[in-house]
Amino acid sequence: MKTFCGRANPTTGALDWVEEGEEYDFHQEIARSCYADMLHDHDRNEKYYQGIRAAVARVKARGEKVIVLDIGTGTGLLSMMALTAGADFCYAVEVFKPMADAAQCIVEKNGFSDKIKIINKHSTEVTVGPDGDMQMRANILVTELFDTELIGEGALPSYEHAHQNLVQEGCEAVPHRAIVYAQLVESELLWSWAKLQHIEVEGARLVPPPAVDLCAGAHSVCDIQLSQVPPHNFTPIGPVCTMFSVDFSKPVSSAHQTHSSHFLAQFSGQAQVVLSWWDIDMDPSGSIVCSMAPNWTYPEPKMAPWRDHWMQSVYFLPAEKRVAEGEELSLTVCHDDYSLWYSLGADSKQGTETEALPCRPCCTCQAHLVWTRPRFGELNDSHRTETYVSALRSVLKADSVCLGVSDGSLLPVFAHMLGAKKVFSLENSRMSKQVIEEVLEANSMKGHVQLLEIRPDQLTCNDLGGEQISVLMGEPFFSSSLLPWHSLFFWYCRTALVNLLQPSATIMPHSATLHMVAVEFQDLWRIRAPCGTCEGFDVQPMDEMVQRSLDFREALEPEPHPLWEYPCRALTQAKAVMNFDFTQCVPQQPISSRGLLPFLRSGNCHGVALWMEYQLTEDISVSMGLTGPVNGQGACEWSRHRKQGVYFFSSPWESSGDGRASVSYNLTFEPSLGDIKMEFTLESL
Structure with missing residues (x-):
């Protein structure tokens, strides 16, 4: 069965009617999820498996039958881990029907269908009893309901309901607890994403509107790969603070809560930004820890695990505040059932005046609804x-x-x-x-x-x-x-x-050029890598149907990614591969470009990066991709203001770097569609 979907064409401005197959939603939604990234997160999988094995052992030591409730099961991986660890039965809850259907196929393929029941409901709709979805309450609660902000996927209401209705009192929980950390910093780079600043033009100063200057900003979290913001781009005003923790083995409240941390300012400066992340302890003793901390907090930064489904958070204070070294400060975090926000006040323990209980930030100037944070950075x-x-x-x-x-x-x-x-x-x-x-x-x-x-x-x-x-x-x-x-x-x-x-x-600009370079990603390749047996765990978390969904994007178009957050090496030269002459009208006939990019460096080529450069005048141009020449080792520096396009190959192409192999490209710009069709092949001499 075919359906027609209306879509606004971002290039031509027209409304296009696109014919889609009956599996469209299934493919698209799974493709846009982070399942591949999570399944390739060896640190996450290993810590979950260790925590599940320990929890199963504790329940068995009490002489109890092990009944597991897995909320947000996804591919069913954690449920299969539990059975492999010795659990007697698992109830696996997944609200997204295409993923629940996929989980059912995966569970059957791995021979666990008699001991895992897939429940396609939101966990708050699951019932317990002889005629219910679950025959009895579980004594182990396993979940992966977290996002970069920890609670943004509704973890707190789900835990609250589960403890009230679905699990036994005193149940084991994996993870056992979560701990949220924060650090107050001054950062010209990060603060440029929050406010429109003064702009100098020909000796005159353009000032921001008062409403924009006074606005608390957007309420949504700014989630980034904080490991790619080097320490020289910020000055710590305070130490890394433990803001609050949540014990998932006990009843959890989703009510609005406020927590504060008190400290002395380490440096004088402008308090502007809060950097935040969280850890999860998989066991009560805290000996099995999965950390989201950026790599610069590690003694050996290269040892930090990489993940894209959980990153770090940047929060902007409603207004910057001048602080002096040694000043007593109080950093406050508030949260409702889905989000966090921070404020800074004087230390109430010292008897000084404190700010009123902070409200959730809300844009009142509309600029934060019009301009994204990278756009603020671009304007500044x-x-x-x-x-x-x-x-x-x-x-x-x-x-x-x-x-x-x-x-x-x-x-x-x-x-x-x-x-x-x-x-x-x-x-x-x-x-x-x-x-x-x-x-x-x-x-x-x-x-x-x-x-x-x-x-x-x-x-x-x-x-x-x-x-x-x-x-x-x-x-x-x-x-x-x-x-x-x-x-x-x-x-x-x-x-x-x-x-x-x-x-x-x-x-x-009078013209534009499309540029490309073949690259080896340090980590980003993981989001598109084939999924099979999880390393260190002998089950197949993906079946062919789900893998096809994760590969589906390659047949459509490249993906937008902010490559400054994802280090890569150029294996070829960067090359302008297509020209667009704005002094003339859009042509009616397609524009085609073919050529070769010889490999200059050895490595695994995961795909090509693409970006636009605009020729403003004959001698002035701006790049929305590479901001400078590629160095001798192939390191690239990318614009922080725009996303680049990435065309992933279905599997890496190995390059010896001797120039005997090339990336062959065949590009066609279709004026009627406003799109560029792309074909890439590996050519060897």
Whole structure:
């Protein structure tokens, strides 16, 4: 059975109707989950298995029959671990039906179907009794309900319900407890993701709107690979603090709670950011620990386990606060049933005034709803600003009529500051328009830049006051873009505006190039690696059907990833492989590019990284990928502001680095689809 799904095309701006097969949701949802990453997380699997074996042994030592409840079973791996460890029966709960069906297949394939019952329900809907889903309450509770923030997947309500209804009093729990840690720091890099800062343009200062400056920010956690933020990018204001712990073997409350840690400031500086992570103890003694700590907390950073399904969290204080070395501080964490937030006050134990109980941060300025955190960092990047200002300065004239085409962009503001006669800007949403209006008002520029909430193909000469455009400019940046080439939407806008452009109009950027390099990932390859027998545990956690789902993405398109968080080595040179001329309209015929990239370094090639570079003027360009040359060992430095595209190969290609093997590429840009079809093969001499 086929169905048609309507999707907004991020490149062309059109609504596309796509025919999908009946297994679409199954493939897509499993493909987008983190099951492959978790199954390749040897440290996680080993610690869970050790904890489960110990819990089973403790129950057996009491002479009891071992009944296990596994909430959020996923592939059924933890339930199979429990049976292998000697459990008598397992109830495995999985609310997501496609995954529950997959778990059933996996359990049957491994010969455990008579001792594992898959229950396709939310755990809070599971019943116990002769006619219920479970015949009796369990005496071992096994779960993997955690996310980067620990509680974001509803762990607390699930545990609360399980203790009240599904498990015996005094049950064993694996994991046994979780401990949340935090460290208060000053970081120019991280703070640039939280607030719009002052921007210098030609000796003038662009100030943020008061509402943006005072806003507490977005309530959602910023989860990143904190190991890739080197210690020189932040200054610890305080020590690593134990904020709170949760004992999962006892009744758990999902009620709002507040915990504080008191300490003396180690350095004078601006308290801005809280770095946070958690550990889980798999046993009561705390001898089996699975830690999420970043690698720079380890004596040997290379020994830190890598995982992408659990990372670390960055929280931004509602406002930065100047503190002095030796000052007594109180860091407070609050949580409801799904999220955490932090605040900083004076130490109440010393009798000093404390801040009121902090409320959950909520954006009141709308800027945090319009701009993502990487986008804030991009807008606050002074080098980037200087690059765009230099390009604008070289193309603007006193009589220039400018039109900006980007989402929530400050380029039109810069154009006015540089003396353009008239400046217009197309905004994709009312919210985005309102944020830029507040920027203009805060800088006494209201009316000098006219914001138009209208589609490019609907814009008329009347909307421009009878003027024709002499400078069409864009970063380009669009909030709907996922993959690098989706920003070619600028080209489609330019084409729609052709009748409003002066014959000699300047297009900035005037062109773009798609670049690629074949890479060996240090760790990211794990999210796409085939799953078979888990290392150290003799069961097959994946069957062919589930593996096909995890491989499904490769047949569709590359994936967007912020590669600054995922170290890799370039095995070939970086090369421009496709050109797009914005001075001309989008062509009707496809653009094709073929070629070879010889391997220059030995290693396992996991795929290719792809990004866009924009030629603003003849001598000024900006890269959304590599920010500098690849060094002799192949190390790459990537832009923190944009995601790059990654095309994973189904299995690694081994390179000897002697130039006798190459990556052969065949790329075709389809103008009607706004997409690039890609084919890669390994060529050997």
